[in-house]
Amino acid sequence: MNDIKLALLGSQGAGKSAVLVRFLTRRFIGEYASNANSLYHKRLSIDGRQLNLEVFDPCSQSSEARCILEEPVDWADGFVVVYNISDRTSFINAKNILLQIRESRTENCKGEMDIPICLVGNKQDLCHARQVREDEARCLAQENRCHFQEVSAAESYQDISGLFTQLIRQVMEHLKYRADRRRYSGSKSMAKLINNVFGKRRKSV
Ligand SMILES: Nc1nc2c(ncn2[C@@H]2O[C@H](COP(=O)(O)OP(=O)(O)OP(=O)(O)O)[C@@H](O)[C@H]2O)c(=O)[nH]1
Numbered sequence: 228m229n230d231i232k233l234a235l236l237g238s239q240g241a242g243k244s245a246v247l248v249r250f251l252t253r254r255f256i257g258e259y260a261s262n263a264n265s266l267y268h269k270r271l272s273i274d275g276r277q278l279n280l281e282v283f284d285p286c287s288q289s290s291e292a293r294c295i296l297e298e299p300v301d302w303a304d305g306f307v308v309v310y311n312i313s314d315r316t317s318f319i320n321a322k323n324i325l326l327q328i329r330e331s332r333t334e335n336c337k338g339e340m341d342i343p344i345c346l347v348g349n350k351q352d353l354c355h356a357r358q359v360r361e362d363e364a365r366c367l368a369q370e371n372r373c374h375f376q377e378v379s380a381a382e383s384y385q386d387i388s389g390l391f392t393q394l395i396r397q398v399m400e401h402l403k404y405r406a407d408r409r410r411y412s413g414s415k416s417m418a419k420l421i422n423n424v425f426g427k428r429r430k431s432v
Contacts, residue, residue, distance in 0.1 A: 229276060231398050232302060233391075234283040236324050237309035238317035242349035245380035246309055247284050250391045253384050262286055273395055280395070305343040305398040307391075310364075312348045312377060313356040318364065321346060325371045343397035344373035345390050351379040 235243040244259035251269055265284045270277065283303065306328060310321040325344065332342050346368045348359060361377055368375030374393060378386040
């Protein structure tokens with residue numbers, strides 16, 4: 228069984244909990260306790276594979292939420308970065324979060340494939356009060372080589388379900404790539420070791 232760890236990041240009130248609860252329960256609950264970090268667990272089956280999904284939904288105010296970006300972004304296998312389309316500040320914050328994830332990953336995982344991220348513009352139902360154009364968010368996602376989707380946690384389940392499923396598929400590919408890479412470099416060093424030992428012996432015969 229695969230373990231998949233995702234983290235939701237974004238400004239306070241962008242709708243992180245609403246998006247996640249919509250995905251996990253198919254329901255929209257108007258208000259969420261926002262003074263605590265939450266770790267959600269769910270068993271899923273995607274493409275016939277059983278998965279243990281863990282999702283970290285930090286309280287935006289907490290020190291852990293800041294820590295997850297200050298420390299190397301090691302815990303999560305993938306990220307959902309949420310902003311509110313009717314709040315420009317939340318978009319600017321999402322931009323900074325993407326930058327911090329990239330910087331942290333580039334420092335720690337040189338030469339690795341990009342970590343899977345989905346940029347999510349939530350509250351699409353508030354488009355009469357839109358402050359972030361869809362094309363500029365799409366551009367930001369392209370610059371950061373991540374997926375982008377506008378959704379409304381209040382109104383729709385399908386888009387949210389689709390984006391999580393796509394992200395989880397990407398994470399599975401990413402984990403497989405990392406495991407193959409480890410195996411390959413492991414067998415390369417083993418080959419080197421064997422060569423060093425037996426290669427030298429052969430010379431002296
Ligand atoms: N109109 C509308 N309101 C939404 C939507 N999603 C969330 N909200 C509302 O936005 C407010 C904040 O939602 P939360 O899910 O608590 O936001 P959060 O990002 O988890 O906030 P913190 O836990 O404080 O970091 C709540 O009042 C939600 O009901 C949406 O798609 N449309």
